[in-house]
Amino acid sequence: MPTAILADRAIIDVSGPDAEHFLQNILTLDLDALGQREARPGALLAPQGKIMFDFLVSRSGEDALRLECRADIADDFVRRLTLYRLRAKADIAKQDQPLVAVSWQDDSAASQSDSTVRDSRFQAPVFRHYGAVLEAGATEADWHAYRIASGVAESGPDYALADAFPHDVLLDQMGGIGFKKGCFIGQEVVSRMQHRGTARRRVLLVSADSALPAPGTELSSGGKLVGTLGSVSGRHGLAIVRIDRVKAALDAGVEITAGDVAVAPAIPGWASFTYPEAAGAEDA
Template identity: 90%
Template sequence: MPTATLADRAIIDVSGPDAEHFLQNILTLDLDALRDREARPGALLAPQGKIMFDFLVSRSGENALRLECRADIADDFVRRLTLYRLRAKAEISKQDQPDIAVSWQDDSAASQSDSTVRDSRFLSPVFRHYGAAPVADASEADWHAFRIANGVAESGPDYALSDAFPHDVLLDLMGGVGFKKGCFIGQEVVSRMQHRGTARRRVLLVSAASDLPAPGTDLVSGGKLVGTLGSVSGTTGIAIARIDRVKAALDAGAEITAGDVAITPAIPGWAGFTYPEAASAEDA
């Protein structure tokens, strides 16, 4: 059971009689579907529908929720939540130097403690530990290699905040958007993309015969921008790409490159989307 300590993560606690109702009205995911000892992905969007903050949310007690996010955005996230709180009876605070770890590929991790929750983004067993955790025997690089292999994107290494819609990073496919719940910030744009099926940027797995270049490298085919490389682990990586342009390149037998490295794209096995039948009119 590999376990890694995550030093670049933070925890924001939201508690009080109105905590869940307050978050339900602003966040993308449906908290009514959040089970005990489960962590689900979610986002706080700008009114235009792009992701301002991404996180994992889990229950930490009665009328209490735990938001795990990047450490470097935590203070801004607290300020934004406080701005939206208005008169809701909810306390918002960032934990001071929390202990956060992750284990993967072993169901036995589920019995560690009440502060262990299953990360629902993965089909195979992945557990987040808050507080008490097994002894770390793996590195953060090992963890990110596993995350990359599963096609799970996170802001920072894979995309910039305020530059991606939930569909772009597959939040719509991993329980990160509640399409049947009431309104949330940015809902109109996201719902329109869902109902019209207009999402063309998607997360893809990429592989190569040699080491991939640095995150942020453009994916290009026939002189046309196809996407952008995200997290990399040796010869494998994650990219956010225009799947209509990828399909056009594949149909034409054209090479797709990241820098000077030829790459092979693939849809994550768990994802419920396919390449479009034909390239869009824009690319015809």
């Protein structure tokens, strides 16, 4: 069972009699569907529908929820949540020196601790561990290689906050959007994209016969921009691409490259979206 300590993560505790109702009204995911000992992805959006903060949320006790996010955005996230709290009876606090670890490929991890939760973004067993001192037999690089191979994108290495819609990073595929729960910040834009089927930017797996270039490298085909490379682990990576342009390149047999490296794109096996039947228009 590989286990890695994640030093770049932070924990924000939201607790109190109004905690869940408060978060349900502003976050993308449906907290009514959040089980015990389960971590689900979610986001806090701008009114225009783009992701301001991404995180994993899990239950940490009665009337208490745990938000795990990037350490470098945690203070801003706390300030934004506090701004939206108004008169809700909910306490918002960032933990000092939180312990966050992740393990994968072993069902037995579920019984290690009451603070162990299953990461629902993954089809195979992946567990987050909070507050427990564990022996790390793997590195963060090992973990990110597994995350990349699984097709799970995160802000920072894969996309910039305020620059992606939830559909772009597959939150709609992971249960990270509650389409039936009612209003949340940015809900109108996200729901319109869902119902009209207009999501054309998507995370894809990319692979190559040699090492991929650095994250942020543009993907192109026939002189046209196709997307941008995100996380990279050797010959494998993730990229946010225009799937209509990828489909056009595949249909025409035109090579897609990241820099000067030819890449093969693929939809993650667990995702339900497909390439469009015909290439779309060239508008953004």
